[in-house]
Amino acid sequence: MSKVTEIVRINKFSKEEIIYLLGVQGEEQNKLFQLASETKLKHVGNKVYLRGLIEMSNICAKNCLYCGIRKDNTKIERYLLTSAEVIEAAKFAFDNNYGSIVLQSGELNSETFISYVESLVLEIKKLSDGQLGITLSCGEQTEETYHRWFNAGAHRYLLRIESSNKALYEKIHPIDSLHSYETRINCLSSLQKTGYQVGTGVMIGLPFQTLEDLADDLLFMQKMDIDMCGMGPYLEHNDTPLFAYTGELIPLKERFYLSLKMVAILRLMMKDINIAATTALQTIDAMGREKALKIGANIFMPNITPKKYRENYKLYENKPCTDENPADCANCIEARICIAGCEIAKDEWGDSKHFTNKNNKTHP
């Protein structure tokens, strides 16, 4: 029996074993992918759930050292979608049977922003007669704000830990109160307490990052008992401070396979969570998202941001689909999911089975 098969059979993923799995190549890597694929089919099925992604605003108060829309990048034009534009995008998702949307933006903490998001959530719920699921990804907020948005109707939240290693976190963020590792952890706890299905994730192939860090990231997600995960390769952006370390990065192809292995291992460790096939994977490999769906991911996020804004929401270079309209993406999705051998879920929220399972356990 191969070592990969043995680790999966015993179903105990210690740090040492995860590091081993992150390093497998060739036949062993294929085995890892095959076992993760089987686990996915067994625990969450072959359906892919859609979340129409609305990149609502690129205005951000933060200066994360890796991100193309960081506050100090003066080379981009800042925008905030009008409420009519957001509603139109949400209607598009609803009419195309996507089931759910994600509202994502730069991070702002002003009352104007908070109440704007709140009113959008209320309106989207109204237009779809409560049928469209809403995920938010608007960064760190107070527990009170998380409550307000939850009460308005959002029920899932994405906030990546980026790296669970505090020292590495501090190397990729400015060291100040606005970029605190502790705050990020507290926000994840507040979100769980509020009642959201909570998603987190990391960037893979960051400068200074080791396989040990990535193993710890997976253990962190398990310990936090997260419901969803979105993770993908770190991709450099010219106009960011972290670009200076480009020469020290592992090659793109390696970053890609490391990301797929992270998805596969997480699927084996947390069998019933939702895992997204992220856009960053497609930046490296045209079939990147399909490959992730095959080996463990079950969520796909078609971009439904109006075309004219996409150029200015480049978190990293060469982001795909920036010259397309929501309708172009809609045509492409069906083909992509079909190629991956999966079935598209229509008009379904596709909530995290893990969330349901753990709540049934706590409240029998």
Ligand code: SAH
């Ligand atoms: N402001 C919100 C949401 C937008 S950023 C937040 O920070 O949570 C969404 C994600 O984009 C981040 O969590 C980060 O992991 C990812 N991202 C940003 N810059 C990136 C880069 N250069 N390469 C890969 N992913 C990046």
Ligand code: SF4
């Ligand atoms: Fe702002 Fe999010 Fe980018 Fe950080 S990662 S600069 S919070 S948009």
